[in-house]
Amino acid sequence: MSDNLTDSELLVLGLVSEMPRHGYELEQVIEQRGMREWTQIGFSSIYFVLGKLEKKDFVTAEKPSGAKAKKSYIMTSTGRDALVTQTLTAIKTVRPTYSSILLGMAHWPTLTRQQALSALRQRGEALQTELSRIENILIDQQPLPDHVEALFNFSIGQLKAEADWLHQTLDYMTCKPWNR
CATH class of the missing domain: 1.10.287 (Helix Hairpins)
Incomplete structure (x- = not known):
């Protein structure tokens, strides 16, 4: 499976790298940090992105123990490697933007x-x-x-x-x- 990440995947993986997080918590962090000022990710796509990252083995879901507990996602070592690689690529690569x-x-x-x-x-x-x-x-x-x-x-x-x-x-x- 390709290690190339979309911008949304890179954002979510980076936030999960800080600590285990569930989807709603990711939304709160994105909102609190004003991340929508410089990237596009909708609340509805966060769980979709987490699912894609899980399929790539970049994150793993921690199963909740309580009935109302939310599934948290933890970055894997494969995810850490992909995050470092994609972060370096994002910093050094010029990509055209379309206004x-x-x-x-x-x-x-x-x-x-x-x-x-x-x-x-x-x-x-x-x-x-x-x-x-x-x-x-x-x-x-x-x-x-x-x-x-x-x-x-x-x-x-x-x-x-x-x-x-x-x-x-x-x-x-x-x-x-x-x-x-």
């Missing part, structure tokens, strides 16, 4: 000048709102471990880079004759 702005820009010619420029301006406002929101989360959660602060700073850097690109694009588009 909806790329699709919008590809279909730019279908819009009127007013629609297109208005949409870009609205995106700029949304970027500023999101940037403020993420910066406030970062401030509210201080002090943070260095690696967690780096996660937030990465998101902030991406938002700032897009805001700079958007500003330059709007400057260029408003000075350029419309070709439609």
Whole structure:
């Protein structure tokens, strides 16, 4: 079976590596740590992901003793090896990301000048709102471990880079004759 992990599998395996956890506890940790600010995993998919990790022998389920006890998952040594390998790969590998702005820009010619420029301006406002929101989360959660602060700073850097690109694009588009 392949050791390649999806982003959701890597996230869940990493959390299980910290200590044995059950699905609801994983949801609580994801929520408390603000992990949905930088990764996509829904509550409904946590148990599905745990099942996939168990099939790969990366985690094992600890059977509950009480009637209402929840099944906890423990990382195996195979899981530890996969976690280390995939963590190193995730840090050193550049992967393209696909933003909806790329699709919008590809279909730019279908819009009127007013629609297109208005949409870009609205995106700029949304970027500023999101940037403020993420910066406030970062401030509210201080002090943070260095690696967690780096996660937030990465998101902030991406938002700032897009805001700079958007500003330059709007400057260029408003000075350029419309070709439609």
